[in-house]
Amino acid sequence: MSATTPETRERGFLDHVIYVLSENPITAIAFALFATIVLVAVFGPILAPYDPMESNAARALQPPSADHWFGTDNLGRDVFSRVLIATRLDLMISVAAVALSFVVGAAIGSAAGYWGGWIDAVTGRFVDTIMAFPLFVLAMGIVAAMGNTVENIIYATAIINLPFYARVARAEVRIRRNAGFAQAARLSGNTDIQVLAFHIFPNALPPMMVQISLNMGWAILNAAGLSFIGLGVRPPTAEWGIMVAEGANFVVSGEWWLAFFPGLALMTAVFAFNLLGDGLRDIFDPRQRT
Amino acid sequence: MFLDVQDLSVSFSTRRGTVDAVRGVSFSLAKGETLGIVGESGSGKSVSSYAVMRILERSGRIAGGRITFDGIDLTAMSDREMRELRGREISMVFQNPRAALNPIRKVGHQIEDVLRRHNRATRSTAKAKAIEALRAVRIADPEARYDAYPFELSGGMCQRVVIAIALACDPRLLIADEPTTGLDVTTQKVVMDLLAELTKSRGMSSILITHDLGLAAEYCDKIVVMKDGAVVEAGDPKALFADPRHAYTRRLIRATPRPGAEVGDLLEPPAPSPVRPVPGAPLLQVRNLRKVFGRGASESVAVDGISFVIREGETLGLVGESGCGKSTTSAMIMRLLDPTGGEILLDGRPLTDTPAAKFSRDPRRGSLQMVFQDATDSINPRFTARQAIADPIRRLTDERPAGRVEELAAQVGLPLTLLDRFPHQLSGGQKARVGIARALASRPRLLILDEPTAALDVSIQAIVLNLLAELRAKLGVSYLFVSHDLHVVRLLCDRVIVMREGRVVEEGTAEAVMRAPSDPYTRSLLDATPMPPAAIAATPALAKAAE
Structure with a gap:
């Protein structure tokens, strides 16, 4: 328990991040993977050696080589370029979906956990209703009914993820509802909303961070899954799910690279997000900082 | 010697390097003896005993020294051999009995576990032996209690079950780590008497780890006093308390609330006690206050028609054991909870005309503040x-937090350099000061002190009590001091009311209630509080009673 004077506080946070990363190499790997994914999403179009849409029948179905690192597909498009370009779309869908379900889920869950009573009963049943469906089938249904657009994939993914946030938020808020610091906040003149928003909710964040990171991976998989079965992004857009779906037809005839590389990208992303959770919790929990 | 600890050192590796928690501690224990290890938090008293049990957490290790138990060197034993020894030869009673018991298993099964682990029972005999163990710790109707889950039992009962588990295999050494902290004083006495009797009748040796000098003096054959990982003084309790050699021991004895001492006398060196303000006009009137929880069959009356008055500048003590309704009462006065019936008047105007849920916007919110029992739990992590201190300034006053926070910190003696620390970076006493500063921020007229020192070491308690007395003299604020300990309450209070099962059983000036309690319950509360011998010797009336 050593001193943390004001001027060293910012530095303290940085030290803490470095400590968490060095203490747990897996977290460091996850952060490195995550950073790579974000960089690729941002700079993908600049990094891509070829136009992802440009077909060239003469170069169709070439195996990986120095020119085409991941080979070419049945229309002669460069698989490497398409995998890079697709990162932005997949990441955008999952970030937007997770952000949406986090905001709505946390609001619903916090209210239910804080006030209980009929709010808890109503939101609880609503969340149970969502959970009662096989989630992927529900997402399929939503996209099929609302139409095949990127926004609708985001809404569908957000809706099926919502129960997880609502439940975590409810549980975390509920155990702190009558904690000493919440009572003290009421005595300090905070209204119920203020107690919830400024005192209780920030303390519920660390476990929700874990949920966010696990969910990100799941959301990417979900978006790709929808595209894979033809209910998501439409060809010829570069997207990992479609690329796997299209490439799957060629695996039997030996052209494995069409499906393998987008699949690998998908797997890496899911893997990185899942590993990120613990590290995020350690970083955002002030009590982990000594 | 039965247990001989020589030059024991324990160090923990943390991210800021190695911390030496115990530095060269030696003590020994003969067969049938009870050793008390006394010290404040961080003194290394628990860590030393964990080292004997070899149950240090992973970052800790025995850095040096020898622990000899009945001729065997415990530091040289393998983990497997140690597992055999724990429970069978040496066992332990922990501080929080509820945490020490598995919440989802029947207590009888938990006793069976240890019996069968050490081959003291087979499947067919285990149940009978477990019931026998429950009977040994005087649990009424042990056959029925065998099937109870920990949550169905009171704290005192849970601690008896923990003791039953610890003693199930007839160990020869029992280590009790703060076995009664968190229990009511009357329960504490029952549990300690039981422990003392059981260890004595079985010829066991025991180590009692405690922060309570009175408890150690009453139940131990010899005492070691620890501070900062080292033993500062050891010896026979009577001699040690009559003539403490080390300055730290003297300070501890001095800081223990005792009959006849004023609040300033607890400090080392003693300070003059701050003047008590003369009570003025009635500030808060409570009339026939009632609170009923639940409805129908599950209805329970927490507060059953109590009435009292607090005057301007006066301090009223509200004393009782857990479940007596004192916390419910303070929550209702603080307007965190709506009463079922009765009136609460501030300056003659009813507080209850604003419901509790809306009271945070009531102009009287700033006049009523509270210092919470657990400073750790009551500050947002x-x-x-x-x-934390700025929050009420911003919400309840027109003042700017800049400047006012520093003023409050200076008032409660919190070094300004600590203001930017998080609660987990502050010590217990520092957190208590933050809690007091926050409560004073809105310039309250009535402050409820809800066991403000219950979680603090005695020397810190002495300082905090003096701080509260000083603030009262300076600011003229009224206190409602809620506590389970009459000896602490007396130091600050003009008048005392004693509550039991939701009712007031006794009311009067602090001195009168202490000297001649009219209710038998008050008497039992006073009797159950263990006192160090020096304190008894200092008070002729008590010395006579002790003989």
Whole structure:
């Protein structure tokens, strides 16, 4: 328990991040993977050696080589370029979906956990209703009914993820509802909303961070899954799910690279997000900082 | 010697390097003896005993020294051999009995576990032996209690079950780590008497780890006093308390609330006690206050028609054991809870005309504030001390937090350099000061002190009590001091009311209630509080009673 004077506080946070990363190499790997994914999403179009849409029948179905690192597909498009370009779309869908379900889920869950009573009963049943469906089938249904657009994939993914946030938020808020610091906040003149928003909710964040990171991976998989079965992004857009779906037809005839590389990208992303959770919790929990 | 600890050192590796928690501690224990290890938090008293049990957490290790138990060197034993020894030869009673018991298993099964682990029972005999163990710790109707879950039992009962588990295999050494902290004084006495009797009748040796000098003096054959990982003084309790050699021991004895001492006398060196303000006009009137929880069959009356008055500048003590309704009462006065019936008047105007849920916007919110029992739990873990103190200033006053926070910190003696720390970076006493500063921020007229020192070491308690007395003299604020300990309450209070099962059983000036309690319950509360011999010797009336 050593001193943390004001001027060293910012530095303290940085030290803490470095400590968490060095203490747990897996977290460091996850952060490195995550950073790579974000960089690729941002700079993908600049990094891509070829136009992802440009077909060239003469170069169709070439195996990986120095020119085409991941080979070419049945229309002669460069698989490497398409995998890079697709990162932005997949990441955008999952970030937007997770952000949406986090905001709505946390609001619903916090209210239910804080006030209980009929709010808890109503939101609880609503969340149970969502959970009662096989989630992927529900997402399929939503996209099929609302139409095949990127926004609708985001809404569908957000809706099926919502129960997880609502439940975590409810549980975390509920155990702190009558904690000493919440009572003290009421005595300090905070209204119920203020107690919830400024005192209780920030303390519920660390476990929700874990949920966010696990969910990100799941959301990417979900978006790709929808595209894979033809209910998501439409060809010829570069997207990992479609690329796997299209490439799957060629695996039997030996052209494995069409499906393998987008699949690998998908797997890496899911893997990185899942590993990120613990590290995020350690970083955002002030009590982990000594 | 039965247990001989020589030059024991324990160190923990943390991210800021190695911390030496125990430095060269030696003590020994003969067969049938009870050793008391006394010290404040961080003194290394628990760590030393964990080292004997070899149950240090992973970052800790025995850095040096020898622990000889009945001729065997415990530091040289393998983990497997140690597992055999724990429970069978040496066992332990922990501080929080509820945490020590598995919440989802029947207590009888938990006793069976240890019996069968050490081959003291087979499947067919285990149940009978477990019931026998429950009977040994005087649990009424042990056959029925065998099937109870920990949550169905009171704290005192849970601690008896823990003792039953510890003693199930007839160990030869029992280590009790703060076995009664968190229990009511009357329960504490029952549990300690039981422990003393059981260890004596079985010829066991025991180590009692405690922060309570009175408890150690009453139940131990010899005492070691620890501070900062080292033994500062050891010896026979009578001699040690009559003539403490080390300055730290003297300070501890001095800081223990005792009959006849004023609040300033607890400090080393003794300070003059701050003047008590003369009570003025009635500030808060409570009339026939009632609170009923639940409805129908599950209805339970927490507060059953109590009435009292607090005057301007006066301090009223509200004393009782857990479940007596004192916390419910303070929550209702603080307007965190709506009463079922009765009136609460501030300056003659009813507080209850604003419901509790809306009271945070009531102009009288700032007049009523509270210092919470557990300073750790009552400060937002994500707020720095500055933010915690600034919160009520921003919400309840027109003042700017900048400047006012520093003023409050200076008032409660919190070093300004600590203002930007998070609660977990502050010590217990520092957190208590933050809690007091926050409560004073809105310039309250009535402050409820809800066991403000219950979680603090005695020397810190002495300082905090003096701080509260000083603030009262300076600010003229009224206190409602809620506590289970009459000896602490007396130091600050003009008048005392004693509550039991939701009712007031006794009311009067602090001195009168202490000297001649009219209710038998008050008497039993006073009797159950263990006192160090020096304190008894200092008070002729008590010395006579002790003989």
